[in-house]
Amino acid sequence: LIRYVHPAGKGRIFNTPSATYISLDFSTKIIENLAIKRSYTKIYPMEKGGKFQVGDPVAIENPSDLKASSASPSSRQTIKIRKTNVNNKEILLLELWRDGDLSQTKDITKLIKMVYNDEMFGSISWSPDESMAAFIAEPADPVYPDIWKEEEKDSKGPADPKEPHHPLNKFVLKEDFGEQMEDKSNPQIFFVNTLTGLVEASKLGNNSESYFPAFPLFTNDGGLLFQAYRKTIPRYGLIYCFNRPCNLYYIPKINDETRPVEQITTEFLAFSATFSPDFSKLAYFAVEKEFIEHCRCVELRCMDWPKKGPSQIIVPTIVSPKEKEFPGIYGFHDKFSPAFCGFLGDGTHFLFESYAYSFQKVYLANIVTKALYEVYNEKFAADEQSLLTYKNNIVVIRQSSVNTPPSSVAIKFDFDAAKGDTDLLIKSSQWVKLEEKSKLLSSDALLSSVLQNTVKQRITIPNGEGYLIYSNATSGKRGMITLIHGGPHSAYINGFLSSVSLYLAAGYAVFGVNYRGSLGYGQAYVESLLGHIGEYDVSDCAELVQEACAKFPDIIDPNKLFVSGGSHGGFLTTWLIGKYPTMFKAAIARNPVTNVDVMASISDIPEWTFAEVLSKKYTYPPLEEDAKKFYASSPISHVDKVVTPLLLMLGSKDKRVPLSNGIQFYNALKSRGKKAKVLFFPNDSHPLDSAETEVQCVLNGLQQLGENMPQPPFL
Secondary structure, three states: OOOOOEEEEEEEEEEOOOOEEEEEEEEEEEOOOOOEEEEEEEEEEEOHHHOOOEOOOEEEEOOOOEEEEEEOOOOOEEEEEEEEEEOOEEEEEEEEEEOOEEEEEEEOOOOEEEEOOEOOOEOOEEOOOOOEEEEEEEEOOOOOOOOOOHHHOOOOOOOOOOOOOOHHHOOOOOOOOOOOOOOOOOOEEEEEEOOOOOEEEOOOOOOOOOEEEEEEEEOOOOOEEEEEEEOOOOOOOOOOOOOOOEEEEEEOOOOOOOOOOEEOOOOOEEEEEEEOOOOOEEEEEEEOOOOOOOOOOEEEEEEEOOOOOOOEEEEOOOOOOOOOOOOOEOOOHHHHOOOOOEEOOOOOEEEEEEEEOOEEEEEEEEOOOOOEEEOOOHHHOOOEEEEEEEEOOEEEEEEEEOOEEEEEEEEEOOHHHHOOOHHHHHHOOEEEEOOOOOHHHHOOHHHHHHHHOEEEEEEEEOOEEEEEEEEOOOOOOEEEEEEEOOOOOOOOOOOOOHHHHHHHHOOOEEEEEEOOOOOOOOHHHHHOOOOOOOOHHHHHHHHHHHHHHHHOOOOEEEEEEEEEEEOHHHHHHHHHHHHOOOOOOEEEEEOOOOOHHHHHHHOOOOHHHHHHHHOOOOOOOOOHHHHHHHHHOOHHHHHHHOOOOEEEEEEOOOOOOOOHHHHHHHHHHHHOOOOEEEEEEOOOOOOOOOHHHHHHHHHHHHHHHHHOOOOOOOO
């Protein structure tokens, strides 16, 4: 379970004169002797003999020194950027490959410190004619003369201390983008001329006093569109946070400094821009007015190009959907990237994914009629679907369910047969599994039996819902582990989780819950929690647990209840064991928020505390009355009541919820004679997702539950 292979979330579709190919990245873990993550790429041949079918894949290991790679639209050229060692010196090397051969290499170490290749700033983008490429990178650090060396007396650098290269600026604070992005400070646009191999910083769009550029996107007229995050004071953490003002900008001619940069959107948030294949339309996601919650419902908008506005709302904000109605568009930056969502080849249909209640689905929006349809095939039904790649009329998705490990599926749409009818387009589509059988299930008879007999039951209360998951391979009553998602504006999704399968195999039932504030239930549901954390969310979770026990008395043993959560889920875990001290036998909290008052000063997202506790914008320092409310809303305020054994898992590099929050709670428990244990991971940040750490968390979690069972079923 720990080392199972799964599609990692990236892919590409490319064509040759003889066939179509799908390339997917995979991830796995190696745990014998050494816990490491390993990634590789599989290439699947498709459409053999005119039929849409999959051939035998070829696997290629991804080298560890590769920092970014992108093939041109025609697949004839590829840019690879490597961080490698030459003569005991680390250099950054740009390679240009043409028709399968290495044609040029360029040492860009003196120009670029690191290339950005992530969900917040994008990767390498190509011009339509493939003569240029663009990407976001961190410029090389200034070289400061050593003012103490006698031989450098005459070369002390600029005379003006205001100049960045002046020696006195060597240790000036460089603000970064917070959690998981502490090495990124000054993003700039860089261009590559694929004919000459010249690499240079953009003359326009960089070093702005008002924004940071991201996601460069070439137009078909020699210009460049890019997304830009507005600069704020203080600079907040960026990842997982939608409430960062962002707009779209346009450089009419990338080499003409007389043409100023144009701002083409006016919404508070406008991001993830994508052109239609003929460049006649520009689609993007947006929120009109300023908001304080970190994630929320967004709109899909579209404007004519090159007229540049006004935009039309294609998919609006859904405030309060009726049950089973489309609840709106939700997710995080990684899945709103143009690599995963955008126009199909007909230029009429826009593809995206979204949370919908406790599920994740893929949708097609008709830009002309504004009709919206779920991409669905009954024979391939799954609880969780996410986009891996798309091109023209082919889409590749990853799908899973609570009892079915992730697999990849290719979908082919027939534009001619549908004639613009979106419903017919989906119904006439061809679906092909790229992997027919799960190697995970075929390798373990016990696990296969447990998952094949898994049952999923929906449980509802007036303000929340949850899904009880158990296996009939286990008989009689059993312990139940409640899993609480973080955020709080995120969601529990009924997809496959290796930890859940391990709990089922160990004889437990698992209960995933969505409380007020969760995504996928309408914008009103998101906003209902603002100003009420430690109150509404706590009561919803407790009520859901009680309802599960009442509805399934033959499955759940009320004397064997456990709770686990990370981040805000850890906040709720530590709140629950304080407010309901006899409800749970043991608890697990990963990087939990335990003292909001402390978070307001040391987190990379201090404004989170004001939004969630006070329902207002951030001001610093907090007023005395604010600090009192912060403390009253925190689990630390109920630490005297805790009797439940607690296992804390903390990452030393966490900038979102610094480990001092968890350590403070641990010390408070131990000083009161309570049972508590800390796992401290020196090289991990908020997700706790390095290979060895994941293994340790899973196995220590099972140990924690087993030690506090009246009759441990394993160990």
